[in-house]
Amino acid sequence: xxxxxxxxATTQMSKTAIAAMIxxxxxxxxxxxxxxxxxxEAKEALEAARSKVAACxxxxxxxxxxxxxxxxxxxxxxxxxxxxGARKGxxxxxxxxxxxxxxxxxxxRLEKEGFEVTYLDVRxxxxxxAQQVRDALRxxxxxxxxxxxxxxxxxxLPIAEIGKICREAGVVFHxxxxxxxxxxxxxxxxxxxDMLSLSAHKFHGPKGVGALYVRRGIPLTNLIDGxxxxxxxxxxxxxxxGICGMAAALEEACAHIPENxxxxxxxxxxxxxxxxxIPHSALNGDPVHRLPGNVSFCFEGIEGESLLxxxxxxxxxxxSGSACTSGSLDPSHVLLAIGRVHDVAHGSLxxxxxxxxxxxxxxxxxxxxxxxxxxxxGMSPVWRDLQTGKRQYIL
Ligand SMILES: *Cc1c(COP(=O)(O)O)cnc(C)c1O
Numbered sequence: 001x002x003x004x005x006x007x008x009a010t011t012q013m014s015k016t017a018i019a020a021m022i023x024x025x026x027x028x029x030x031x032x033x034x035x036x037x038x039x040x041e042a043k044e045a046l047e048a049a050r051s052k053v054a055a056c057x058x059x060x061x062x063x064x065x066x067x068x069x070x071x072x073x074x075x076x077x078x079x080x081x082x083x084x085g086a087r088k089g090x091x092x093x094x095x096x097x098x099x100x101x102x103x104x105x106x107x108x109r110l111e112k113e114g115f116e117v118t119y120l121d122v123r124x125x126x127x128x129x130a131q132q133v134r135d136a137l138r139x140x141x142x143x144x145x146x147x148x149x150x151x152x153x154x155x156x157l158p159i160a161e162i163g164k165i166c167r168e169a170g171v172v173f174h175x176x177x178x179x180x181x182x183x184x185x186x187x188x189x190x191x192x193x194d195m196l197s198l199s200a201h202k203f204h205g206p207k208g209v210g211a212l213y214v215r216r217g218i219p220l221t222n223l224i225d226g227x228x229x230x231x232x233x234x235x236x237x238x239x240x241x242g243i244c245g246m247a248a249a250l251e252e253a254c255a256h257i258p259e260n261x262x263x264x265x266x267x268x269x270x271x272x273x274x275x276x277x278i279p280h281s282a283l284n285g286d287p288v289h290r291l292p293g294n295v296s297f298c299f300e301g302i303e304g305e306s307l308l309x310x311x312x313x314x315x316x317x318x319x320s321g322s323a324c325t326s327g328s329l330d331p332s333h334v335l336l337a338i339g340r341v342h343d344v345a346h347g348s349l350x351x352x353x354x355x356x357x358x359x360x361x362x363x364x365x366x367x368x369x370x371x372x373x374x375x376x377x378g379m380s381p382v383w384r385d386l387q388t389g390k391r392q393y394i395l
Contacts, residue, residue: 002315003361007202007293008151008179008352009319013245014204020248021206024241032238033227042240049247053211056254057196058187065212065220065230066243070178070199071102072223073212076234077195078106078145080214080221081172082115085142094136094144096120096128097337100151102197103176104333107145120146123339126153127286130161141171148177148196149184152334152350153285154294156184163192172218178202178210179291182253183261188213198250200242204354205249209242260355265292267353267362274366278373280386280395284338284348293353298340300395301383302347302376310375311349314368319350343382344394 004012024045030038032046047061054061067073078093085091095107097119107117118136120128133144144166149156159175166173174195180186181196182203188196195218199210214220226235253260268290272283275297284296299307304320311318320332331345340348351365377383385391 001361001364002317003357003364004317005351005353005357005361005365006317006319007354008350010201010207011204011354012356013206014249014252016252017200017205017245017249021241021245024244028240032240033229042238045240045244046238049243052247052251053198054213056181056186056250057213058189059213060216062231063213063216065214065234066238067210067212067234068208068239069210070100070176070197070202071210073197073199073210074100074102074176075106076220076223077174077197077212077214078103078110078143079223080219081143081145081174081195082110083221084172084219085140086115088142090140090142091115092138092141093117094120094133094141094146096122096146096157098122098150098153098155098334099145099147100176100178103145103147122155122337125155125286125288126284126338127155127289128157130158130165133162134165137165137169137171141169143172143174145174145176148175148180148186149291149294150285150334151179152332153296153338154179154291154352155286156180156289156291158289159193160191166194167192182250183257183292185254185257188215194218200246200249203249203253205246206242209239209246211246256355261292263355264353264357267357267359268292268295270359270362271295271351271353271365275369278370280393281373282344282395284335284340295351295353297349298335298344298395299347299349299373300344300393301380301386302373303380304346304348306376307347307349307372310372311368314372316351316365316368319352320348341394 028041030042032043050061050064053064120132146157163173172194176197178199181198194215196213201207220233224235280300282298335345
């Protein structure tokens with residue numbers, strides 16, 4: 001049995017999304033900027049896709065800018081808000097310690113450019129509170145950027161509360177909602193979100209395409225200069241097949257959020273209950289406010305990398321931390337941020353589910369993980385030291 005449990009890294013495309021793309025490869029292959037009919041048909045598809053994405057977020061089509069994915073959307077949103085602030089002498093930004101690298105590395109670059117960033121502590125409940133945001137606000141704060149839900153540990157942040165605080169304070173609020181869009185119902189107006197990043201391949205759409213929602217009136221800074229596409233804010237011939245695939249995937253996902261979330265959360269809760277039985281283990285992430293598909297654990301006395309390889313041999317595709325950090329020996333910044341010490345953070349496992357998974361697959365995972373953990377602990381000198389009392393258990 002082959003079980004794909006790495007949906008936070010990327011998802012299988014939906015049949016609907018694939019079907020929605022095909023015509024734009026072979027029949028309606030025009031450039032939307034062309035004035036002839038083949039181009040104009042592509043232009044119509046582009047604007048229809050924009051309307052669909054806007055409808056799923058509760059905004060106007062003209063507030064949607066298509067990008068090459070979540071990373072680009074994050075970069076453009078954060079840079080735009082920062083430079084808008086700098087023009088008014090406001091160079092302070094609030095974020096969290098467990099953002100995706102697309103956000104963190106953009107912020108680090110801005111710090112080199114003279115901006116000051118407050119990274120909110122995420123140790124309590126592996127989450128932040130809206131009060132932390134309120135307390136961090138300053139006269140010169142120009143941007144609050146907090147992810148909607150964490151990609152490694154699944155915590156869902158109090159976005160509507162943060163949005164309300166930011167709106168009252170007159171500070172722009174951006175959220176990296178890449179893990180939430182298509183999985184949780186989002187309404188940017190009701191939640192007072194000014195900018196939001198999303199990525200198609202996290203909700204059964206194609207890779208290499210995403211979108212940035214920007215509330216009307218907030219000026220955008222270009223990352224890519226050139227033609228006048230995307231109202232002059234993002235140059236380059238539009239990825240029409242990708243954009244149409246994304247819109248179809250999003251429309252499909254948004255139409256089924258309650259039932260998909262219920263199905264996926266049932267599988268998640270069974271996994272969490274089962275894996276909690278493993279001694280000296282701990283659940284990572286907010287136990288209550290949690291993505292329906294996220295299961296994240298640390299197991300003391302093992303190495304995450306070996307765990308993944310052995311699980312793969314048993315047909316389970318999982319992840320430890322994020323794909324961006326795998327292959328490097330540094331433990332995940334997210335696990336360190338929630339207070340896991342290095343040794344414990346190294347023994348992490350993320351299983352991320354989608355509605356394509358089944359209960360039979362969950363049973364298979366629940367068979368495989370305890371076996372592999374026990375096997376690795378049996379060979380681990382660290383585990384022997386823990387058992388003989390030469391070392392103290394942390395979990
Ligand atoms: C995947 C992901 C991104 C990056 O999106 P890409 O489309 O792969 O660039 C950004 N933020 C979060 C939270 C993600 O999970």
